[in-house]
Structures are given as C-alpha cells and as structure tokens.
Amino acid sequence: MKILINQVLEVLNKNIEKTFNIEIDSNDIQNSTKKEFGDFQSNFAMKNAKALGDNPRNIANKLIENFDGEDIIEKIELAGPGFLNIFVKDSILNEDIKKMTKENIEYNIDSSKIVAIDYSSPNIAKRMHVGHLRSTIIGDALKKIYQELGFKVYGDNHIGDWGTQFGKLIVAYNKWLDREKYEKDPIGELERLYVLFGTEAKKDPSLDDLAREELRKVQIGDEVNFALWKEFITYSMKEYNKVYDRLGIKFELINGESFYNEMMPDVLEDITKKGIAKLDDGALVVFFDENESNLPPCIVRKKDGSFLYSTSDLATVRYRKRDLGVGIGIYVVDERQTGHFKQVFEISRLMGGDYDYDKIHTAFGIMRFGDGAIFSSRGGNVIHLIDLLDEAKSEVLKVIEEKNPELTKEEKEEIAEVVGVGAIKYFDLSQNRTSPIMFTWDKVLAFEGNTGPYFQYTYVRIQSLKRKAKEMGIELNENIDVLTKNSIASERELVATMLKYPSAVIKAYETNKPNVIADYIYDLAKQFNSYYNNEKILANEDKEQILNKLALCDKVGEVLKKGLSLLGINTVDKM
Numbered sequence: 115m116k117i118l119i120n121q122v123l124e125v126l127n128k129n130i131e132k133t134f135n136i137e138i139d140s141n142d143i144q145n146s147t148k149k150e151f152g153d154f155q156s157n158f159a160m161k162n163a164k165a166l167g168d169n170p171r172n173i174a175n176k177l178i179e180n181f182d183g184e185d186i187i188e189k190i191e192l193a194g195p196g197f198l199n200i201f202v203k204d205s206i207l208n209e210d211i212k213k214m215t216k217e218n219i220e221y222n223i224d225s226s227k228i229v230a231i232d233y234s235s236p237n238i239a240k241r242m243h244v245g246h247l248r249s250t251i252i253g254d255a256l257k258k259i260y261q262e263l264g265f266k267v268y269g270d271n272h273i274g275d276w277g278t279q280f281g282k283l284i285v286a287y288n289k290w291l292d293r294e295k296y297e298k299d300p301i302g303e304l305e306r307l308y309v310l311f312g313t314e315a316k317k318d319p320s321l322d323d324l325a326r327e328e329l330r331k332v333q334i335g336d337e338v339n340f341a342l343w344k345e346f347i348t349y350s351m352k353e354y355n356k357v358y359d360r361l362g363i364k365f366e367l368i369n370g371e372s373f374y375n376e377m378m379p380d381v382l383e384d385i386t387k388k389g390i391a392k393l394d395d396g397a398l399v400v401f402f403d404e405n406e407s408n409l410p411p412c413i414v415r416k417k418d419g420s421f422l423y424s425t426s427d428l429a430t431v432r433y434r435k436r437d438l439g440v441g442i443g444i445y446v447v448d449e450r451q452t453g454h455f456k457q458v459f460e461i462s463r464l465m466g467g468d469y470d471y472d473k474i475h476t477a478f479g480i481m482r483f484g485d486g487a488i489f490s491s492r493g494g495n496v497i498h499l500i501d502l503l504d505e506a507k508s509e510v511l512k513v514i515e516e517k518n519p520e521l522t523k524e525e526k527e528e529i530a531e532v533v534g535v536g537a538i539k540y541f542d543l544s545q546n547r548t549s550p551i552m553f554t555w556d557k558v559l560a561f562e563g564n565t566g567p568y569f570q571y572t573y574v575r576i577q578s579l580k581r582k583a584k585e586m587g588i589e590l591n592e593n594i595d596v597l598t599k600n601s602i603a604s605e606r607e608l609v610a611t612m613l614k615y616p617s618a619v620i621k622a623y624e625t626n627k628p629n630v631i632a633d634y635i636y637d638l639a640k641q642f643n644s645y646y647n648n649e650k651i652l653a654n655e656d657k658e659q660i661l662n663k664l665a666l667c668d669k670v671g672e673v674l675k676k677g678l679s680l681l682g683i684n685t686v687d688k689m
C-alpha cells in the first residue's frame with residue numbers, strides 16, 4: 115500500500131500544478147502537530163511566495179478555491195500567515211488501515227543500496243560486556259528497520275578473534291588450565307587465565323617472549339596452536355550463542371578480525387600507493403596534518419610489521435564494498451570508539467574507490483547499573499548477561515503467578531521469557547541511543563509507563579477483549595470499517611495515529627534511532643489505554659458498533675505488534 119502522507123501529497127501536487135500551471139515533483143508536508151490543524155500541514159504557499167509573485171495567504175486561497183480533494187482529502191484550510199491544514203476523509207482512513215495490517219507498505223524510500231550492520235562483536239575469550247549487549251540489541255533493531263524498508267542487509271558479527279591476547283592465553287593454558295572449570299565455564303576460565311598471565315608476567319617477563327612465540331605459531335598455522343586458537347573461538351561462541359538464542363538474534367555473517375588477516379598486506383599496499391601514509395620510525399602512519407579533520411595520526415602498521423585494529427577495519431571496509439557490494443556501512447559500537455571510526459572513515463574517504471561509501475558510526479552511551487542490578491564479582495561493567503535475562507524472567511514470573519495463577523506452568527514460563535527478555539530489550543531501545551542510561555529493575559519491569567511490560571499488557575488486553583467477544587458470540591471481522599458515522603473523536607484519532615506508523619519507521623531509519631519507534635508505540639498505547647478505560651467496547655446495544663470497535667482495537671494490537679517486532683520484541687496473547 116502507498117502510505118497516506120504520500121497519497122495526500124500526490125493530490126496536493128496535482129492541485130498545485132493545475133492552479134498555478136507549474137510542475138512540482140516534491141513538496142513539504144508534515145504530520146500535523148495538533149489535531150485542530152487537520153491531519154497534515156503544508157507550507158507550500160509560504161515557500162513559494164516569491165516564485166509565484168504573490169503573498170502566501172493569496173496563494174493559499176487560490177489553491178483552496180479550486181481544490182479537488184478526490185477520494186482522499188475532505189477539506190483544506192488556510193491558517194495563520196499561509197499554512198495549509200489538510201483534513202483527510204474517514205473513508206480513506208478506513209481503507210488504509212485495513213491495508214496497513216495486511217499488505218506490504220510502500221515507503222517510497224530508495225532502498226537500492228546494500229547495507230552492512232556491524233554489531234554485537236564481542237572479543238573471544240572474554241565475556242560480553244554491557245556495551246556488547248547494547249550493540250546486539252540496537253544493531254538487531256536497526257537491521258529489522260532497514261529490512262522493513264526493503265534494504266538488503268548483512269548483519270555482521272565482527273568478533274575480536276585475533277590479536278596478541280591469544281599468545282598469552284596459550285601460554286597460560288599450557289601452564290595453568292583447570293580443565294574442570296574450563297568445561298563448565300569456558301570463558302570464565304579463559305578470563306582467569308588471562309588475568310593470571312598478567313600477574314605472572316610481571317614477575318617473570320620471559321613469559322612475554324614465550325607468548326610472542328606462541329602467537330607467531332598461531333599465525334604461521336602451527337597445528338597445535340592453530341587448533342587451540344580455534345577451540346577458544348568455538349568455546350566462546352557457544353557461550354555467546356546462549357545469549358543470542360535467548361535474545362532471538364541471528365547474524366548473516368560472522369566475519370571476525372581474523373577473516374581480514376590475509377587482506378591486510380593488500381590494504382597497506384593500497385595505502386602506500388595512494389601516498390597517504392608515511393614511514394615514521396619504522397611504523398607506517400597516516401598523518402592528517404594537511405587535512406581539515408584535525409584527527410590524531412593513525413598507525414596502520416607497527417614497527418615490528420604487525421597490523422592494528424584500524425588496519426583490520428580498513429580491510430573490512432574494502433571487503434564489504436568490493437566483495438559484498440555494500441553501499442551503507444553501519445557500525446553499532448559504543449561511543450568510546452568514536453575516534454577510531456573517525457580515523458578509519460577519513461582514511462577510507464582519502465582512499466576513494468572500494469573504500470569510499472556511506473559509513474555511519476551509530477555510537478551509543480554507556481549503561482550503568484543501579485539498585486542491586488547484577489554486577490560481576492570483579493566489578494566494573496562486566497555483568498553476566500545470562501543472569502540479567504534470568505533475573506528479568508523470574509521477576510516477571512512472580513507477577514504472572516500473582517495475576518494469573520490459573521495458567522499452566524509451561525504457559526507461565528513461556529510468557530515470562532518473552533516478557534522478561536522484551537523488557538530488557540525495550541528498556542535499551544526506548545532510550546535515546548546517544549545518552550548514557552541507568553539500568554534499574556524498576557524502570558525495566560514496571561507495568562506502567564514507557565516499559566516493555568506496559569506494551570505486553572496493552573497487547574494482551576486487546577487479545578482478551580477479542581476472546582471475551584467470542585464468548586459472547588461476536589466474531590471479529592477484520593474487513594469491517596473501523597470508523598463510521600457513529601465513531602467518536604478518540605476513535606478517529608486512534609486510526610490517524612496508527613497510520614503514522616510508516617512515518618515513525620522512516621524517521622527511525624533517517625536518524626538510525628530505534629527509540630523513534632519506541633516513542634511512537636508508546637503514544638499509540640497511551641492513546642489506546644485511555645480510550646479503553648473510557649469506552650465500554652463490548653457493552654453496546656448496537657451489535658454493529660461492537661464489531662467496528664472490536665476491529666479498531668484489533669488493529670491497534672496489530673500495529674503495536676508490528677512496532678514491537680521491529681524492535682525485536684515478541685508478544686504474548688495472555689499473561
């Protein structure tokens with residue numbers, strides 16, 4: 115279906131062309147900020163006053179005089195210095211809302227570029243930290259938003275599976291491994307070994323030489339060390355997959371840093387040929403002196419010949435365009451890496467060719483923990499993510515036991531999982547991505563306010579309304595008009611809000627901020643709940659009216675579900 119705002123725009127433009135004898139191929143119209151201003155507003159008259167040689171109010175009046183709203187626009191009014199307030203017909207609202215929950219939405223966005231979303235990306239042999247959790251949740255939502263708009267998207271988990279830590283780990287593994295612990299909690303044991311190596315190497319610096327030697331053996335493909343390195347990856351991925359499974363996260367690609375290893379010499383050759391790097395005390399360095407970016411120098415090859423994080427990211431940049439055809443690269447990585455990405459993007463721009471395409475670092479703020487939310491025993495922001503999910507689930511379970519004890523044990527478990535995981539995701543996604551956030555269980559699990567459980571509860575309300583209707587012998591008819599001559603203002607407003615869903619998706623895409631969708635569904639849910647609290651939907655003399663209202667409620671449920679699904683959040687029918 116064509117989205118309503120675009121249908122209105124077409125009619126408006128036809129009228130403009132007819133009245134002023136000019137050709138228009140696009141024009142500004144916006145969702146109205148207040149309902150008195152109609153459904154949409156346009157500042158066409160003001161913007162074109164000069165070109166048309168008249169004052170805006172006259173222009174607007176001329177347009178209104180001859181206006182043909184077709185089947186779409188009910189009326190158009192002049193406001194203030196020359197604004198146009200546009201009111202759409204109820205019949206088009208009825209038609210569009212039926213289509214919106216059934217057909218694909220034509221967003222009219224150019225989605226021809228292939229997108230790579232780089233997210234999650236934990237470092238092997240280390241537990242994911244909260245930054246990785248945020249990246250995972252935000253990245254997955256962005257992926258779904260781009261896909262909804264018709265983009266082909268590669269979700270790419272750029273795991274940190276290469277680097278000097280592996281030499282150290284192998285030394286420690288050979289010397290101090292506790293096999294039993296390793297089998298039970300592989301990442302926990304690898305973390306312990308890594309820390310232990312640090313303390314031991316302080317006492318005995320020869321361990322560092324040993325680590326370098328073990329690392330070199332990995333790099334040249336020594337059978338034993340290579341197998342160990344692979345094992346660290348497999349064991350770590352198994353742990354990460356537990357988190358991904360709980361969160362319902364899937365990746366199209368898992369191309370870690372090591373994947374780019376053999377491409378790095380080529381990249382350095384490209385950089386050298388391009389003449390943007392200089393040798394500086396044996397290291398190869400890109401200086402940004404003659405460049406407006408004012409960035410600090412970026413080393414791309416160390417004195418000892420080894421590569422860096424930036425080198426591997428440059429190889430990644432090139433691979434994604436050259437081999438995958440990517441035209442938009444999105445990096446969902448916490449704000450502490452802003453400097454790194456600025457350097458990588460600027461070097462890519464200077465390089466041109468396979469390095470040059472749209473790249474966005476969708477940085478996000480740090481999440482802090484308050485009111486007893488789990489910390490690891492070692493402090494910092496390293497929490498055990500699985501524990502966080504378990505805790506959310508068990509808290510929700512308590513509420514369900516209380517509210518709905520007659521559900522079966524399996525039902526309760528299933529609901530608690532969906533609602534608990536959804537609560538954590540929603541908490542993250544409802545925040546403006548760029549601000550720091552404080553995690554408190556209160557804010558995550560409340561059933562009132564802008565929280566995951568509030569939406570679950572709203573959705574369930576609608577489903578139980580449908581069940582109740584059925585018990586009364588009233589079967590939902592999805593194809594009935596939701597608005598009739600009997601409809602009240604709040605019903606029309608609900609429909610108008612639902613039809614703004616596509617605008618929210620587009621804005622979320624334009625800003626790369628999933629919280630735009632969260633804000634939208636929060637508005638819709640609030641509106642719905644106040645309607646629901648004021649209107650007796652099933653207690654109506656007129657059975658026809660019950661059907662209209664029931665269909666309206668059902669559509670609200672559908673739009674909520676759609677919005678939540680873009681945030682990677684599932685819904686339940688009962689709770």
Ligand code: ARG
Pocket residue numbers: 232235236237272273274427430445447
């Ligand atoms: N592994 C990195 C870290 O945990 C994040 C990688 C982000 N992606 C990238 N292409 N650099 O800090």
